[in-house]
Amino acid sequence: MSGLHTLRKFAAPEVIFGNGARFLLTKYVHNFSLSHCLVVTDKGVRSTGLVDALIAPLHEAGVRTTIFDDISPNPRDGQIRRGTAVFLDSRCDGVVAIGGGSPMDAAKAIGFMATNGADVLSFEGVDKVEAPAPPMICIPTTAGTSADISQFCIVNDTSRHIKIAIVAQAAIPDVALVDPECTYSMPPGLTAATGMDALTHAFEAYVSTVSSPTTDLFALDAVQLVRKHLRQAVEHPDDVEAREGMMRASMHAGYAFSNAILGAVHAMAHSLGGILDAPHGDCNAVLLPYVVRANFITVPERYRELAAAFGMSVKDMSDAVLVEELFNELQMFGRQLGIPEGLSGLNMDKGIIPRLAHTALQDACMLTNPRKFSQGEVEALYEEAW
Template identity: 40%
Template sequence: MKTNFDFLMPSVNFFGPGVIEKIGDRTKMLNITKPLIVTDTFLEGVPDGPVAQTLASLDQAGVQYSIFNGVEPNPKVRNIQAGKAQYLADGCDGLITVGGGSAHDCGKGIGILLTNGDDITKLAGIETLENALPPLLAVNTTAGTGSELTRHCVITNEETHLKFVVVSWRNIPLVSFNDPMLMLDVPAKLTAATGMDAFVQAIEPYVSTNRNAITDGQCLQAIKLIEESLREAVANGHNIEARTKMCEAEMLAGMAFNNADLGYVHAMAHQLGGQYDAPHGVCCALLLPIVEEFNIVACPDRFAELARAMGENTDALSTRDAAELAIKGMRQMAADVGIPTSIKAIGAKPADFEMMAENALKDGNAFSNPRKATKAEIVALFQKAYDAE
C-alpha cells in the first residue's frame, strides 16, 4: 500500500436529482462561449432526455453550442477525428460530453487531438500529454465506467482492432454531473453491463499494488452499495433508490481506480472489446472471477475482506477459505444480472488468445495487478474464460 500518493478527481462534482440544471451556469463560469456537445444519435433523439436537458440549461444560460452525435460504442479513432473537425469548423471553445463511458472517452480523445497532435495512437501510455485539453465538462448517464471522473481515455484503433489507453491527469474533466434521474430509462442489459463494470472497478483497485488507505475505503463502500442496489436497478430501472445508490457506487469506484489503478481484468477486457467490438462491462464481468481466482494467492487477506463487503459469512473460516467466498460472490452477482458465463458469448476465438495475451501484458492496467503473469498464463486465463460453463 502506498503511503505517499497524489489523489486526482475533477475540481467540481455535482451529484443528485436535478443537478443537470446547473450545467449552463457552470459552462458560463468557465468562460466557454460555444461548447461542442459530444454524444450519440440515440441520446440526442430522446425527448426530454439527457441531451435535451443539457441543451435546455445551456439555452437558459444563453450559451450557444454545436452538437456532435458521432459517438460509437468503444469509440474509434475515426470518431474523434470527426469530432475534432466539427469543433474547429464550428468555432467551439470547450467540450461537454453527454452519455456513458463511450461519450466521455470520445470527448477526451477529441480534446487530445486538438491540443496534443493528430495521431492519438502515438500517445498511448501514462502521462504522455504535454498540453492541456480544452475545458471539459462531463454529464454522466450510466452508473458504470466512471469515465466522467477519471484520467483514462480508451480508444479503439479500428484498423488493428486494438484498444489503447491514454492515461493523463490532463484528461480529467473540470466538472462532472451525476444525476440519477438521467439514468431511470437505461435498459436492463446496459444497466447490468455498466453496473458490473463499476463492480470490477471497485474490486481491482482494492487488490492493486498502487492502492492506498483512501481508495480502500472507497472500494469497500462501493461494493456494499452495488450489493444493495445493482440487482434492483436491473430488475426495475425506475427504482430511484437503487439508481441513486448505483450512481454513488460508480463515483466511488471511479475515484478509486483513478488513483489506485486496475489490473489484468481490464487489461484483458480491452483486448476482447477491441477485437470483437464487445461491450466493455460484459467483457470485464466475464473475466472477473477467472482473473481474481488467479490473483488470490498474492493477497488472500484482501480477498477475505472483499468477501465480507459482499455480505458473505466468513465466521470461523481460514483466510484462504474466506477469500474463495469473494470469487463465489463475483460469480453470483454476474449470474443474477444476466451476464453470460463464457467469452464464447461475445465471439471470442482461441486462435486470437496468443495475440491478445501479448497485448494485455502491454496494457497500462497490467502493471498494477497483484500477481505477475507470463504470456502463457494469460493465454490460459483466456482459455479458462472460454471454457467456463
C-alpha cells in the same frame, strides 16, 4: 498494499451529485465563460431527448452549441479525428459530454487533439498529454464507467485492433454533474453491465499495487453499494434509492480506480474490446471471478476484506475455501443479473486466444495487477472463462 510512508496523489474533478444536478449545466458553462460548446454524445442518448432538453437553456442564455453524436461503443480513433475537426471548424471553446463512457472518453480525446495539435494515438500511455484540454463538463447517463471523474481515456486503435489507454491529469474533466435521474432510461442489460464494471473497478483498485488508504475507503464502499443496489436497479429501473445507490457506487469506484489504477481484468477486457469489439461491461463481469481466483494467493487478506464488503461471512473461513466461495459468489451474482456465462457468447474463435493474451500483457492496467502473469497464464485464464 501500499507502505505507510509511500506518497500518493489523489485527483478528482469538481463534482455535483444528486437528482437535478444536470440542470446546473448552464451555470458552469457561464463559469468557464464559454461561448460555443461542442456537445459530444451518441445517437442512443440523443434519441431520449435529454440532449435537447439540456442545451435549450444554453441557447436561451446566448451560448451556441454544435452536436457531435458519431460515437459508437468502444469509440474509434477515426471518430475522434472527425469530432476534433468539427470542434475546430466550429470554433468551439469548450466540451460538454452527455452519455456513458464512450461519449465521455471521445470528448476527452477530442479535447486533447484540439489543444495539442497531435493525433489521438500519440497520447497512448501515462502522462503523454502536454497541453491542457479545453474546459470539459460531463453529465453521465450510466452508472459504472466513471469516465466523468477519472483520469482514464480509452480509445480503439482501428489499425492495430487494440484499445489504447490514455492516462493523464488532463483527462480529468473540470466538472461532473452526476445526476441519478439521467440513468432511468438505461435498459436492464446495460444497467447490469455497467454496474458490474463498477464492481470490477472497485475490486481491482483495492488489490492494485499502488492502492492507498484513501482509494481503499472508496473501493470498499463501492463494493457494498453494488451488492446492495445493483440487482434492484436491474429489476426495478424506477427505484429511486437503487438508482442513486448505483450512481454513488460508480462515483466511488471511479475515485478508487482513477487513482489506484486497475489490473488484469481490465487489461484482458480491453484486449477483447479492441480485437473483437466486445462489450466492456460484459467482458469484465465474465473475467472477474477467474482473475480474482488467480490473484488470490498473492494478496489473500485484501480479497478477504473485499469478500466481507461483498456481504460474505469470512471470519472462520480458510483461504482455500474462501477463494472458491468468492469465485462462486461473483459468478452467481453476475448470472442473476443476466450477464453471459462465458466468453463463448462473444462468438470468439479459441484460436485468437494467444493474440488476446499478448495484447493484454501490453496493456497499462496489467502493470498494477498484484500478480505478474506470463503469456501462458493469461491464455489459460481466457480458456477458463470460455
